[in-house]
Amino acid sequence: MSRPHRSAALLAGLAASALALAGCSGTTASSDPADVDPDGEIVAREISWLLSRPADGGVITAMQQIADEYADEHPGFALNLITTPDRPSYIQKYETLAAANKLPELFDTDATPFAQKLADQGRMVDVELLLEDLGLADDYREAALAYQRFDDGSLYMVPFEFQLEFFWYNTDLFAEAGVQVPATLDDFPQMCEQLSAAGITPIALDGADQWPLERYLAYYPFRMAGPEYVQDLKNGDASFADPAGRAAAEWMHALGEAGCFADGFSSTGYADAQALFTSGRAAIYNIGTWELGSLATDALDPAVRDAVDYFTLPTIDGAVTADNEYVTPSGIGMAVNAKTYDPLVRDFLAFALERYPEVYAATGALSPTTTSETAIPEGATDLYTRAVEQADGVGEAIAMPWDTQLDPATNTRLQQELTLLVQGEITPDQFIETMDATLAENLDG
Template sequence: MTGYVLLIILALALPVWLMRDGQFLNGNHRSAEPSAAPVTVTLWAQQSNDGRQAGLLRSVEEFNHSQTGIRIVPYFYREDLYKSKLKVALASGKMPDLFYVWFGRSFEHNMVASGRVADLTDWIDGHPDFRGRFEPGALERGMYDGRIYGVPHSVYHMTIWYNKKLFLDNGLAPPVTWEDLIEAVKTLKESGVVPIAVAGKERWPLLNWFAYLSNRIGGSEPFERAVRGEGDFTDPSFVEAALKMRELVENEAFLPGFSGMTWLEAEEAFLDGGAAMYLQGDWSAEKYLKHENIGFFRFPDLGGEGELTHYYGGYGAGWAIARNGNVDAALQVLDFLLSPTEWARFVAANTAPSPAVNRLVLLSDTPGPVLEYLRYVQTDATGYFGYYDQELDPGRAQLLMDAILKLVHEPEMTREDIVELLGEIR
C-alpha cells in the first residue's frame, strides 16, 4: 500500500505526460533527438485539465506537424508547482523559451527589471499584421517604459456563477445590488443552503471579493494610487470593502471549512450543488456551462464610483519569451499560436474570449450556452481592472492577501481594527 501511495505522490508532482510519435515527455526528461534535430522551443504553461490545456495542445500538435524546422516541447504544471518552477528558473537564469505569465508589477519587478524576458517591441513593430490582431490597449498590458515584453493570450472576466435551480427553489433572482446579494444570502441560509463557495487556502479567491468590492465602491483610482505609492490601503474605499467582507462573514455566507479549501475543491462543491454562488474567472466557463443549472451575472452594484460594466481581470495574462532562449523560433511559435485560426479554435474549446480585434468569430461547433455567454460578456464589458496581487509589487501583494485572510477569520473586528490592519500593507 505504501508503494502505491508513493507512486501517486510522484505522479502528482510531475507535469502532465505527453506522447508524440511514440515518445514520452515529462518535466524532467526529453526524448532523444537525432543529430539533425529541429530547433526546440520549450513551452511552459499551467496544467488545467480542461479546454484551455486541450486547445493549446491541439495548436502545439498542429504546429509540430506543419513544418520540420522548429519543434515545440510543452510542459504543463499544477498552478502551485508552476509558480514555484518559474521562481527557480528566474533565479537560475534557465528559463523556458516561451511561457505563460501574469502581467502587472510582479511581472515588471521579477522578469522585466531582471532582464530575463525578451523585448518584443521591434519584432512586433516589424510585423504589422501581428500587431493588428489585437484590440486597442491590449498590448499595453505587457508594456513597460514604452517597450513590449509580453502579449496577452486571453481576456478574462471574473463573474458570479449561480445555481439556477437553488435560486428558483428559493424564489430568488440574480442580485443586482449589494442589498439584493445580502438578502439572497439570508434567504439561502434560512433554507439550509450554503450561499457562496470560496477557497481560502490560496487566498486569491478571497481577494477577488475584496477587489470587486473596493472597485465598485471607489473606482480604480484608489488602487492605482496605492500601486504608485501615492496612497495606501487605509483609503475609505478599501475600509468599506473590508466591512462588506465582514458582512458576508457575519451572515455565514461562505462554505464551511473554506479556509482550508483549494479553489478546485470549492469549485467542485459548487458544481455538485453544495453552494448557490461562486465568484470565478471565465477561464472555467466551459466546465460550468456544461451544467444546465449554472447561470451567471455581473458583480452587483454598491452605489459607488466603480463602473458596473468594468470587470476584474482583463488582459491580465499571456505569453513572454526568455531573453537568453531561442527567441527567433519562439516568436514564430507565438505568431502561430496567436494566428486568427488558432485563436478561434482556442476560444471555441474553452470559452476564454481573445484580445483579437474580431472577437466574435467562433467555430460553428461552439456549444450554445458557451456562445451565449461569450456574446453576453463581450458586449457587456466596457472596461477592466487588473488582478490586485499581480498589479502590486510582490511584497505588498502578499501582505494584502494575508490581511484579507485575517479579515475573514477574526471573530470580531471594528472599523479601527480594519484601518490598522490595512495600514500595515506598505
C-alpha cells in the same frame, strides 16, 4: 499567489534546472527588446516554454498541435513544454531562473512588479512592437491586451485566453428564499441572511486556494475608485485606510457576519466548492467562463441545469466604473526572452500566433482575438452562447485580480488576514492597520 519557503534542496534542484535550460538556445540574439525582426537565418532547433498551465488544458493542447505543424515544415524544430501548474511553485521556479539569468526562450508571467523589473532591465521582448510587426495587433481584444499591460501601459506579454467572471446563481433557490439578484454590492449581506434563513448556503467558495476570497475584496474598491486603486496601493501611493480600502474591509466583514460563505469555507477546495453549487446546495458561485463546460452544458446535473443563470459584478451608488466592466482576465501571459530571441523564435511566433485563435476557439473556448468564432459544443445550454456573446460587450476597465498585482509577501499576508476578517476573528480596523504596516514593510522589497 503565495510564495512557499525556499528550501536549500529545492534551490539546488532549480539550479540544476537552470543549467539544463541554459542549453536551450544555440544561437546569438541581439538582446534588444525593440528588435522584433532580427537579421539572420532561421535555424531549426528545440526551444523551451516555461509554463504555469494545466498540462491537459486547452492552451497547451493547441500550442502543441501548432508546434507539431511547424516542425513538419522545419525539421529539427521542437517545442519543449516545461509545465508547473501549481502557481506558487511556478513563481518560485520562474523567479529563481530569472535571478540566474537562465530563463528559456518563452516563459509565463503575470504583469507583476517582478515582471516589470525584468522588462525595465531589457530582458523581455516588447510584445506591442512584435504584434504590430507581425500584423496581428488589431486582431486582439483590447481587454485581453489590457489585462497583460503594466501600469504604464507597456505590453510585454502575449495573452492566450479570454475569460469573463460571473456570479452563477440558482434561480430556484433564489425563488425559494424570496431574494432577487443584488442590484448593488451593498445588497449582498441581506441577500445572504435571507438565503441562510431559508436553510440555503448563500455562496460556495474555494477558500483553500485563497484567491477566490481575494476576488471579493477587489470588488468594492474597483467600483468605488476604479482599477487605479490597487495600482496605487502596490506603489505606496494609496493605503487600506483610504476610503476605498476601508469600504472593502467593512464590506468583507459584513459578508462574514451575514454568513455569506459556507461553514468551513477556509478549508473548502475548488472541486468541493463547485460541487456545492452544481448539486443545488449553494445559491451562488463566483467563477469564470473557463468553467462553461461544467456549468453550461449537459454535463451539469439535470436537477439543477434549468435553474442555473448568471449575473455580472453589481455596482454601488456613485460607482466610477461601468456595469459592463468587471473581472475579464486573459490569464497568465507569455513573455519572450530578449536574450534568446532570434529569427527562429520570431518565425515560430509568427506562425503560432496566426494559427492559434482558430485552433483554440474550436475547443469551445473564448479566443483572445476577435478573428475566430468560438465553437459552441454539442450539449451546450443557452447560457453557453449568451456568455460567449457577452465577451464582445465588455468595457475598457478591468477589475484586476489583486494576487497578480501585489508583491508575494504582501499578498500572502493579505490572504491570511482576509480569512480572519471574514471569520470575525479580527475587526476591519485591525485588518487595515496590519495591511498598511505590511505594505510599508514590503514596498521596497
